[in-house]
Amino acid sequence: MSIEVRGVGKRFGTFVALDDVSVTVPTGGLTALLGPSGGGKSTLLRVIAGLEAPDTGDVLIDGAIATDVPVRKRNVGFVFQHYAAFKHLSVQRNVAFGLEIRRRPPAEIKEKVAELLHLVRLEQFADRLPAQLSGGQRQRMALARALAVEPRVLLLDEPFGALDAQVRKELREWLRRLHDEVHVTTVFVTHDQEEALEVADEIVVVNRGRVEQVGTPDQLYDHPANEFVMRFLGPATQLGDTLVRPHDIDVRLDGTGLPGRISRITRVGFEVRVTVEQGGDSVLVLLDRARADALGLAEGLSVGLVHAPATARVAT
Ligand SMILES: Nc1ncnc2c1ncn2[C@@H]1O[C@H](COP(=O)(O)OP(=O)(O)OP(=O)(O)O)[C@@H](O)[C@H]1O
DSSP: OOEEEEEEEEEETTEEEEEEEEEEEOTTOEEEEEOOTTSSHHHHHHHHHTSSOOSEEEEEETTEEOTTSOHHHHOEEEEESSOOOOTTSOHHHHHHHHHHHTTOOHHHHHHHHHHHHHHTTOGGGTTSOGGGSOHHHHHHHHHHHHHHTOOSEEEEESTTTTSOHHHHHHHHHHHHHHHHHHOOEEEEEESOHHHHHHHOSEEEEEETTEEEEEEOHHHHHHSOSSHHHHHHHSOOEEETTEEEOGGGEEEESSSOSEEEEEEEEEEETTEEEEEEEETTEEEEEEEEHHHHHHHTOOTTOEEEEEEOTTSOEEEO
């Protein structure tokens, strides 16, 4: 099911939360809405879901205008950051809930729930209460519950936001694999660029109520449309009149490149961070240890800086 957002605007009082947003989410894709806090990601997701009515513009689901279709008829599944499970119901009853209220036959419900619990790897926890699960297991239960009614679209608002870094990492790998098995058109909100780069097929960068850029992770990382996208997707440093990635700069000792002087060297594991004072800027250069050692870099040394061709850059 494709989703098309056409010229959507949304204000809260005088505050413009979404400003003429247009974006297309392809069928079967895993799309991230990525941006800083308060930029409008959740509002956009809620408009797609039908939880929030846009002031202007339309949402089309599979080519048909859905703006006036009520939430329950849109056939979307949701998972939010702080997922509210039914505390007194077992995991399997929670997953079965949507099917029970739709009065599906008991045998069908049983089979479907078993299939879903297998999919989210919670078979052995079927009879537990939600309180007896870890945070990551609870979010997997939430996904199984959302998938139970076979939604046309799955919308996830920071689904792993409240979890610790290690569990988040496991769950995002798991979400990617789940999506590869199920292929339901999925949109998830995140403010974590690494999460978006790692998991999504396509990323929509949302900032101050506007779409800054849409593209695959590689397109956005390697060809950022502007300074905001460049800085938001990864480290960036000023080199002359250009903004570049610190690991795309090489250090020369043969008199070529923009001249500067090393002010600081920090070794962090495999990586060597070199700060070079160049033309009034402190330029950050990231080298791997072998390259830094081969050059014999030291604080106070005069060097030349060269930006690798055909890598990300934005003129400033
Ligand atoms: N119901 C509301 N009433 C008033 N203002 C709102 C309402 N919902 C959202 N906003 C405002 O709209 C802006 C965008 O909010 P939104 O939740 O969409 O941002 P976000 O990008 O998802 O941020 P976060 O990652 O912090 O959730 C924020 O400044 C927020 O305060």
